[in-house]
Amino acid sequence: MRLHRLRMTAFGPFGATQEVDFDDLSAAGLFLLHGPTGAGKTTVLDAVCYGLYGSVPGARQAAAGQGTNLRSDHAAPATRTEVCLELTVAGRRLEITRQPPWERPKKRGTGTTTEKAQSWLREYDAAAGSWKDLSRSHQEIGEEISQLLGMSKEQFCQVVLLPQGDFARFLRADAEARGKLLGRLFDTGRFAAVEQRLAERRRGAEAEVREGDTQLLADAHRMQQAAGDAVELPLPDLAPGDPGLAEAVLAWAAVARAGARERLDIAHAALSAAESAAVAAQRRLADAREADRLQRRFAEARQRAERLEARADDYRMDRDRMERGRKAESVAPALDLREAVEREHRQAAAEEARARAALPATFADAGASGLAAAARKAAEELGSLASARRAEQRLGELATERAELDRQDRADEELLQDAASWLDGWDETRAALQGRIDAAQEAATRAEHFAGRLEPARDRLAAARRRDQLEADAAQAHERSMTARERATAAREHWLTLKEQRLQNIAAELAANLTDGEPCAVCGATEHPAPAPKAAGHVDQQAEDAALAAHRRADEARTDAEQRLGVVRAQLAAATETAGDATTVQLAEEYEELQRRHAEARDLASGLHPAREALDRAEREHERRLAARQEAGQRAASRASRRELLDRERASLEAELAQARGEAGSVAARAAQLGRQAARLTEAADAARIAEETAQRRKDADARLADAAFRAGFDTPEAAAAALLDDAQHRELQHRIDAWQHEEAAVRSVLAEPDTAAAAKLPPADVPAAGQAAALADRRVRDAASARDAAARRCAELNRLSARCAASVRRLGPLREEYDRVARLAGLAAGTSADNERKMRLESYVLAARLEQVAAAATVRLQRMSSGRYTLVHSDDRTGRGRSGLGLHVVDAWTGRERDTATLSGGETFFASLALALGLADVVTDEAGGVRLDTLFIDEGFGSLDDQTLDEVLDVLDSLRERDRSVGIVSHVADLRRRVHAQLEVVKGRSGSVLRQRGVEG
Incomplete structure (x- = not known):
């Protein structure tokens, strides 16, 4: 990580915008940040930390609260607090801009309003030569920076902003204070989590064992309840955790199962005896019910026989009526034929009267033969008009053809005129x-x-x-x-x-x-005198x-x-x-x-294609019109000849038609008159013939009906028709006759049954008494079955609970072994076990290894600062509470003795803590994944060094440039201003502090 530029506005003591060019300051490797006390030297480092993490280090963040106290009191009311940091990390050049929340004047009205914090993250694109936006989310920017740097804010403040006062306290601190700091830096919380996890597993295993014993004893009590009075042996008086509990419970369970099985055998025997008695009672009940049924059946048959005798006369009358109906059925075809012939004759007579009404009066008395002869004569006359009809039709065709010739003349005349007009243009x-x-x-x-x-x-x-x-x-x-x-x-x-x-x-x-x-899941106690109550608005897991x-x-x-x-x-x-x-x-x-x-x-x-087609069509039209004009002249000459022939043929046909029409208006009218007359005569002749035929068939049907009635035994046809039955009457009579015969046969059959007749001679059966005896026997069977089922359920429940107890005993064995093993591991990790001789917790053991690495890295620089006199070593001696692992001693090469770091003088403490800080920075950097740290800051402490030691310390710091690092020294020591040429001076005043920068050349 290398810092390039820092810009602050209204931040801390800086009221106006201040900018720091770290590239210029870092050119010499060492640069000095100096100024009077309270000017704002530490504020520059706070701004770097705030730009990266959005908060300032340590106690200053607590004092800053939500960020409003970071604002400068010297800034104008409308100027917003802002920190902009440009740096290179992991090969990427980034720019982070952060604005904490602030109270600004309202744009309208009086008073102020609070604006939220804002953050921006940009990355420089070398190929495009411009900045591109990455994010405006506080969370995303924080995650991105933490991932790139590989360290938290606390680690950064210890590794990059080396606070000498903190390391002086670390140098003299006890093991517990060192452990807290190292734990934050090296993130050893996972080892503490292992200790906690082992302790939780120990408590869980212990709870499982106790729970298993409690469950085993509870199952034993359930077996005692299930056994009831079947077992006289009392349950052993034992508590969870007592020795021999499992063996005593299993032995008592075996005795309880044996007693329950004996009770079950007795219940089975009682049930068998009750079932035999119930079968005999059911048999006696069935015999009584059968005798009662037969006696009632015989009595009902005698009553039905008496009712049949009372209806015997009706039965004989119905049977005679059925016999007459069967005789009349032989006359039914003749009756149907007579009715059908009568209907045909009436219809034929009506049709004859209608046909004669349409004829002239001259045919009123003519018979069927006379009417047929007149129809034939009219048909012959109609056939003679066929030639005249053809002539009349031809005359119509001639008129049509003559009109067509006239039309063609007119059309050709129009065609010639149109062609002449078209050809002219x-x-x-x-x-x-x-x-x-x-x-x-x-x-x-x-x-x-x-x-x-x-x-x-x-x-x-x-x-x-x-x-x-x-x-x-x-x-x-x-x-x-x-x-x-x-x-x-x-x-x-x-x-x-x-x-x-x-x-x-x-x-x-x-x-x-x-x-x-x-037991409590945290402390394991079984008593809970004062459980913590839930506060209002309690947040749960959901x-x-x-x-x-x-x-x-x-x-x-x-x-x-x-x-x-x-x-x-x-x-x-x-x-x-x-x-x-x-x-x-x-x-x-x-x-x-x-x-x-x-x-x-x-x-x-x-329009190109349509124009070409139009030209083609016009040329074809020109040729067509020339040809049409020539053809029209030829057609006119031909039509004149045809018109003369048509006129001669028309005169001849008109003379022939005048003779054939007679008095009618036309040949067609004369033919229509003859056709209607022939049709009417033919229809009347047919109707007369059919009427004569139906009259003869009616005579024949009357003779056949009289003969059929006589042969059937009836005096007249009317008597036979009256005796005839329709389907409904026949079905009703047959149903009454069949019902009487069926009832008679059924009664006769019942009275002839041997069992029914024998039962009627016996005394009346007592069915209620037999039923009561059978119900009593069934109740005894149910009681015996209930006793048997209860005994069976007791045996099954005891077997189930015994098997459950045995399974619990088998399961508790591995649980006890697991509990012993986890308890030993938890005590070893917590440092309470006798096997842990130094009483060192697991987290302390890991931190001791880290501290040993830090001491080794710090010794390399401490020997140079102290001219080879001092060496830092790690010590695992026991301290305050009997624990060990985080001791730190210094070895004095002049005396050869190892002594506590608290015995060092002020200057020795400074360069020892400086060496420790640099060593810790190297180790934490390696722990964070080897992130390269090109810019470091060392805060105060140089005033306690003499000139020679100061030179040696500066040589050590200057050697950091071998790794291409730049180191910023924060100090107000005047001698450092002469030794370090690149400087950043903080000048304070009534209107706020300002920065003055001087590079190597300046």
Whole structure:
């Protein structure tokens, strides 16, 4: 990491804008930051830290609160506090700008309003030679810087801004204070988490073992309840954790199972006896019910027989009526035939009367033969008019042909006039059509030229419109990206706030799950005298998870918005390159003008083909009209000859038709009269013949009906018709006869049954008494079955609980082994185990290794500063609480003795702490992934050194340039101003401090 520039406005004691060029200061390797006390030297370092992390180091951040106290009291009310830092880290040149929240005057009215903090992150693009925006999110910028630097703010303040006072205290501190600082720097919280995890596992294993013993004893009590009075042996009086508990419970369970099985065998025997008695009772009940049924059946049959005897006369009358109906059925065909013939005769007579009514009076008395002869005579006369009808038809054809010849004369006359008129203007028409062809060919050439220019213009216009739209889209996407970042930041801050609130009140959440007698998940105690109550607005796990989910969704939305912004900007660049510098309006006007001119040329050119076709059609029309004029003259001569022949044929036909018409208006009218007369006569002859035939068939049907009635035994046909039954009457009679016969047979069958007759002779059956006996036997069976089922359930429950107890005993063995193993590991990691001789916790052990590395790195520089006299070494001796691992001693080469660092003098303490700070910076840098630190600051402490030691210290600092580092010394020692030429002076005044910079050349 190398710093390039720092710009501060209204920050700390600096009221106006101040800028520091670190590139100029770092050219010599060493530079001095000096000024009077209270001028603002440390504020420069605070500004560097604030630019990177958004907060200032240590206690000064607590004093600054939310950032409002960072503002300079010397700044103008309208000037906003701002820090801008430019640096190179991981090969990337970045610029970070931060503005803390501030109270500004209201734009309208009086008073002030608070504006939120803002941050910007930009990166320099060497290829483009310009800066590009990366983010405006506090969270994203903080994550990006932390990832690039590989260290937290605390680590940065210890590694880059070397606070000598802090390291002097670190040099003299006890093991616990050293452990806290080293823990923050090296992030050894995961080892403390391992200790905590082992302790939690130890408590969990212990709780599982105790829970297993409690469950085993609870199952034993359940077995005692299930056994009831089947086992007289009492349950052993044991508690969870007592030795022999498992063996005693299993032995008692075996005795309980044996007693329960004996009770089950007794219940099975009782159930078998009850079931046998119930079967015999059911058999007696069935016999009583059968005897009662047969006795009632015989009594019902006697009653039915009496009812049949009372209806015997009706049955005989129905049977006689059925016999007469069957005889009448033989006469039914003759009756049907007589009715059908009668209907035909009446219809034929009516048809004859209608046909005679249409004839003249001369045919009123004519028979069928006379009418047929008159019809034949009319038909013969109608046939003789066929020749006359053909002549009349030919006469009509001649008139039509003569009219067609006249029409053709008129058409040819019009054709000749039209052809003459058209041929007179032929030359002018041909010249006009040729002019249209020439103009269309010229327009086609222009249209091709405009078409070649139209497509590029359309592409530029489309690109310009896309450019305008994408500019708006880019602004919207940028706004959405900023909004998404702010929402993601707000969601993360909300989540962290809820998480912190939940952790602050976690005691109340744990207390909600405490139960009297149950061990606490934290301390293991079974008594809970004062559980922490939940405060109002308590944040639970569900609320924290919901806030975390909202934060993740907001972060995904931010990523999507930034990706969309990048896509829109790439599309905007492509559209801008295509559209050029012209505005959309200019390009649209240019494109519309090209379209108009192209459309005009294209419309004119589109007439080329129609013009050529028109010329071809005109030439063909010219030839056709010349030929038509010649043909019209030839047709006129031919029609004159044909007209003379038609006139002679018409005169001959008119003489023939006058003779054939007679008194009728025409041959067709005469033929119509004869046709109607022949049809009427034929119809009347047919109707008379049919009437005569139906009259004869009616006589024959009467004779057959009389004969059929006599043979069937009826005196007259009317008596046979009265005896005839229709289908409904026949079905009703047959149903009554069949019902009487079926009932008689059924009664006779029941009375003839041997079992029914024998039961009727016995005394009445007592069914209720037999039923009561059977119900009593069934109740005894159910009671015995219930006793058997209860005994079976007791045995099954005891077997289940015994198996569960055995499984619990098998499961508790590995749990006890796991508990012993975890307890030993937890005690070893916590330093409480007897196996841990030095009582060193796991985290302290790791920090001791880091401290040993720091001491080795610091010794390299300390020997040069002390001319080889002092060496820092790590010590694992026990301290205050009996723990060890974080001791730090100094070895004096002059005496050869190892002594505590608290015995060093003021100057020795300074360069020892300086060497320790530089060594710690190297180790933390390596721990952070080897991030190169090209700029360091050392704050105060040089006033305690003599001249020789100061020279040696400056030589050590100057040697840091071998790694291409630049070191800034923060001091007000006057001697350093003569030794270090590159200087940054802080000058304080009533209107605020200002910076004066002097490089190597200056």
